[in-house]
Every structure is written in structure tokens, then in C-alpha cells.
Amino acid sequence: MLVLEKASEEERGGNTFFSGGGFRFPYRGIEDIRTVIPDLSDDEIAGIDVGAYTEADMRSDLVRVTEGLAEPALVDQLVGTAFPTVQWMRDLGLRWVLMYGRQAYKVEGKLRFWGGMITEAVGGGSGLSEQLFQAATKHGVEVRYSSKAAGLLSDEHTGRVTGVHVKSPDGFEDIEAAAVVLAAGGFEANAEMRTRYLGSGWELAKVRGTRHNTGDAIQMALQMGAQSFGHWSSAHAVAWDLNAPPTGNRRVGDLYQKHSYPLGVIVNMDGERFVDEGADLRNYTYAKYGREILKQPFGVAFQLFDQQTVSMLRDEYRIREITKGESDTIRGLADALGIDPDGLDRTVEAYNAACQQGTFDPAALDGLSTEGIDPPKSNWALPLNQPPYFGVAVTCGITFTFGGLKIVPTTGQVLDTEERPMPGLYAAGELVGGLFYHNYAGGTGLMAGSVFGRTAGYAAAEAALGARAD
Numbered sequence: 001m002l003v004l005e006k007a008s009e010e011e012r013g014g015n016t017f018f019s020g021g022g023f024r025f026p027y028r029g030i031e032d033i034r035t036v037i038p039d040l041s042d043d044e045i046a047g048i049d050v051g052a053y054t055e056a057d058m059r060s061d062l063v064r065v066t067e068g069l070a071e072p073a074l075v076d077q078l079v080g081t082a083f084p085t086v087q088w089m090r091d092l093g094l095r096w097v098l099m100y101g102r103q104a105y106k107v108e109g110k111l112r113f114w115g116g117m118i119t120e121a122v123g124g125g126s127g128l129s130e131q132l133f134q135a136a137t138k139h140g141v142e143v144r145y146s147s148k149a150a151g152l153l154s155d156e157h158t159g160r161v162t163g164v165h166v167k168s169p170d171g172f173e174d175i176e177a178a179a180v181v182l183a184a185g186g187f188e189a190n191a192e193m194r195t196r197y198l199g200s201g202w203e204l205a206k207v208r209g210t211r212h213n214t215g216d217a218i219q220m221a222l223q224m225g226a227q228s229f230g231h232w233s234s235a236h237a238v239a240w241d242l243n244a245p246p247t248g249n250r251r252v253g254d255l256y257q258k259h260s261y262p263l264g265v266i267v268n269m270d271g272e273r274f275v276d277e278g279a280d281l282r283n284y285t286y287a288k289y290g291r292e293i294l295k296q297p298f299g300v301a302f303q304l305f306d307q308q309t310v311s312m313l314r315d316e317y318r319i320r321e322i323t324k325g326e327s328d329t330i331r332g333l334a335d336a337l338g339i340d341p342d343g344l345d346r347t348v349e350a351y352n353a354a355c356q357q358g359t360f361d362p363a364a365l366d367g368l369s370t371e372g373i374d375p376p377k378s379n380w381a382l383p384l385n386q387p388p389y390f391g392v393a394v395t396c397g398i399t400f401t402f403g404g405l406k407i408v409p410t411t412g413q414v415l416d417t418e419e420r421p422m423p424g425l426y427a428a429g430e431l432v433g434g435l436f437y438h439n440y441a442g443g444t445g446l447m448a449g450s451v452f453g454r455t456a457g458y459a460a461a462e463a464a465l466g467a468r469a470d
């Protein structure tokens with residue numbers, strides 16, 4: 001098997017490299033988790049509560065966050081084969097750990113995990129990428145770096161895909177193949193396509209991951225008659241440090257993200273709130289809030305916290321490469337961050353007055369909600385009144401796009417505009433459309449890439465063996 005990789009060997013790994021490495025899959029309880037992480041000790045287990053996350057939970061989360069639009073057959077394939085896929089990856093040598101730092105809070109003496117995504121690959125995204133390349137090499141997969149798939153070859157009579165037209169530093173060549181699996185990401189790193197499909201202003205978004213996902217494979221498949229599918233005008237986009245570079249930085253990785261906003265309030269440069277920071281657990285809101293940030297003046301927002309929650313912020317708030325401000329007063333914080341002080345004063349005063357008495361529980365929807373303001377903060381609404389205050393400046397960071405190709409969920413075969421499988425052509429990962437609409441549930445990207453990658457890989461291999469036997 002040959003893998004073509006547009007990136008050089010030094011920058012291999014695509015978005016997988018930059019990712020946090022978090023995986024969402026259903027599990028019945030700690031015994032299932034133990035099969036994924038066999039070295040969990042009894043002592044470790046005594047101090048944690050992983051709960052359960054059933055197939056029904058995962059299905060309902062995916063349907064809920066996509067406003068009921070996710071293609072049911074894709075959801076079925078994802079939910080039904082996620083856990084077996086994780087176990088298959090474990091058998092190939094991949095290792096996971098529990099996400100203590102990001103997906104657990106201490107509640108009543110135990111670390112309680114929340115939100116359906118509780119494991120991450122050892123070493124995060126870069127560790128995952130390293131482990132995947134090792135496993136592939138061990139199984140005889142050849143990787144050709146700095147080799148961009150520039151077009152698909154096909155039989156002019158049957159239409160069967162017969163290989164790939166490749167561009168490398170040495171020029172162009174045609175490589176024949178019995179089957180081709182497209183797994184070249186979405187069009188998040190293509191400013192022109194972002195503007196064309198996501199809309200005006202999206203050319204200004206920062207790209208969280210690889211600069212190489214420029215929609216090449218989507219375009220070459222569409223040119224051959226593949227069917228476009230999914231939510232082309234939407235994308236996964238998050239709060240990302242205002243001064244992060246235009247595309248992913250391999251040292252800082254995903255730490256430019258700022259995902260503890262449910263513990264504080266978010267305002268724009270006018271000092272006005274514009275989203276419900278506590279609408280749901282962070283895993284179910286962070287991927288749609290980048291879009292809301294981009295709509296604000298200058299595409300900028302600020303997350304503000306006080307001493308009640310500062311110690312609970314995720315590790316990404318403690319890096320050197322952060323755009324932050326601190327002050328003993330709200331006006332001072334406004335000055336430090338460049339927010340309109342009068343506007344911020346007004347907002348914080350109204351917000352604090354709207355906070356109610358109740359029990360704060362960051363590991364669950366605690367119902368501690370504001371009353372009488374718009375937008376509300378529906379959970380975790382503690383008043384912002386314990387100085388010193390701390391704030392960070394963020395903009396929109398795009399992770400990946402939702403529009404892409406239509407596949408047969410159980411084989412990964414690409415469908416043409418007449419709804420017929422295109423012989424010899426398979427697809428997996430971000431460039432598959434139909435799974436995500438409007439929003440996303442944290443940890444689903446890597447899981448979907450793994451499930452549909454495995455599905456397409458098996459089917460393509462079978463087709464290739466069949467073709468060889470013919």
C-alpha cells in the first residue's frame with residue numbers, strides 16, 4: 001500500500017498532528033475503559049468516576065448538536081463501530097490515557113469525567129500521529145512525502161478510478177492503483193474556498209492545523225462526477241489566541257485554543273456579551289462559538305474570569321504564547337485588553353445582578369443560571385466579582401470544514417451525482433460530508449476519521465484483491 005502525503009516528512013501528520021488526541025466512543029463503564037487502557041491501576045480507578053456513555057447517548061448527542069441533520073446511516077456506522085475500532089487500533093499498538101487535565105473535575109473527593117470524551121492518545125495529537133506512522137510502517141505501508149495528489153486517473157470506458165496523478169518536487173507522474181482512498185482533509189486551509197463556501201470574512205480566520213488541507217481531493221473527486229454532500233457553508237471553528245500564527249504551529253499545537261469559557265463570561269470589543277457561555281458542556285458548544293467570534297467587531301472576543309475559577313482553567317491558559325490581561329478592577333481589565341471600559345462595566349454589572357444563588361458543579365449541567373438578561377448564561381453562572389480579574393483575547397480558529405463528498409457509510413465508496421458508487425474510489429475523514437451540520441461533539445473528528453478510514457481501507461483492499469484476481 002502506498003500513501004501519498006503532500007507535506008514533507010518533517011511536517012507530516014496533518015490535523016491529526018495538531019489535534020488534542022481526544023476520542024469519543026461509547027463505553028459501558030470502567031471495565032470497557034480498562035480494555036482500552038489496560039495499565040489503569042486499581043488505586044487510580046478508586047479515585048475516579050468515568051460513568052458510562054452508551055451508544056444511545058452518543059447517537060443522541062450527535063443528532064442533537066447537528067440539529068437533527070446528521071445522516072442517520074453515517075451516524076449508525078460511526079456509533080456502532082467506534083468502540084471496536086478503538087480496540088482494533090489498540091491491537092495495532094496505539095495507546096490511550098484518561099484526559100485528567102481537560103475532561104475531569106474534582107467533585108466530592110473523586111475526579112469525575114464528563115462529556116463523552118474521556119480518553120486521549122498518549123502524547124496528544126503529535127503522539128497519535130507518531131503512533132499511527134509507526135503502525136503503518138510496521139505493516140509495510142510506504143509513505144511518499146512531498147507528493148501531492150493533483151488529479152485522479154480513470155478508465156475512459158468504464159469510469160473506474162485507476163490511479164493518481166502526482167506532483168512532487170521532481171515533477172509530475174502517474175501512479176496506477178487498483179483502488180484509491182481519499183483522506184486529504186477538508187478545505188479549511190484554502191482562503192478562497194473558505195470565502196466561497198463559508199462566506200465573507202472567513203478568509204480572515206486563522207487555521208488551527210495543517211496548511212495543506214486545501215480541498216484538493218474534494219475538488220478532484222467533484223470534477224470526476226462525485227456528489228457534493230453535507231453542510232458546505234459550515235465548519236468546526238473555535239476560540240483561538242488572537243496572536244496565533246495564520247496556520248498551525250507544531251510546537252504549540254492545540255494550546256492556542258481557549259476552551260474554559262463556561263467558567264467565565266465572553267464579551268466583544270464593545271464589552272457586550274453575545275453567546276450563552278453555559279448553554280451546554282464545552283464539548284457541545286466550543287466548535288460553533290468560533291463562528292460567533294468571527295461575526296464580532298474585528299473578529300475579536302475576550303474571555304474573562306475571576307478568582308473563583310482561575311485555578312480551574314485548562315492547561316492552555318498557562319502557556320507563554322497567550323494574549324492576556326489582568327487587573328484588580330473590571331475597568332482596569334478592559335484597559336489591559338482593549339475593551340470599551342464603559343461597555344464592560346455595564347455588562348458585568350447587569351450580568352452580576354442576574355446571577356442567582358445555587359450550587360456550582362463544573363462537571364455537570366448545574367442549572368446555575370442567570371435571570372433577566374439576554375443572552376442568558378444557562379449553567380455555571382457565578383458572578384464576576386472576585387478580583388484580581390483575568391482575561392484573554394481570542395479570534396476565530398477554523399479546525400475543519402463540514403462539506404464534502406457523499407459515501408456509502410458501510411464501505412466508504414464515493415457516490416456519484418446519480419447516487420451510484422464510483423468504482424475504485426473511496427473516502428474517509430474530514431472530506432466526507434453529511435456527518436456534521438452547524439456544530440460538532442468534541443472527540444468525534446478523530447473517531448470518525450478512524451472509523452471511516454478503517455471501513456474504506458478494508459473495502460478498498462478487498463476491491464484491490466478482487467481486481468488482482470480478475
Ligand SMILES: Cc1cc2nc3c(=O)[nH]c(=O)nc-3n(C[C@H](O)[C@H](O)[C@H](O)COP(=O)(O)OP(=O)(O)OC[C@H]3O[C@@H](n4cnc5c(N)ncnc54)[C@H](O)[C@@H]3O)c2cc1C
Nearest residue numbers: 006014015016019020021022149184209429430443445446
Ligand atoms: C488543533 C486541532 C485540535 C484537534 N483536536 C481534536 C481532538 O482532540 N479530537 C478529535 O477528535 N479531533 C480533533 N481535531 C480534528 C482532527 O484532527 C481531524 O478531524 C482529523 O485529523 C481528520 O483526519 P483527516 O485524515 O481527514 O485529515 P488530516 O489528519 O488533516 O490528514 C489529511 C492529510 O492529507 C494531506 N493532504 C492534503 N492534500 C493532499 C494532497 N492533495 N495530496 C496528498 N496529501 C494531501 C495533508 O498534508 C494531511 O497530512 C483537531 C484538529 C486540530 C487542527
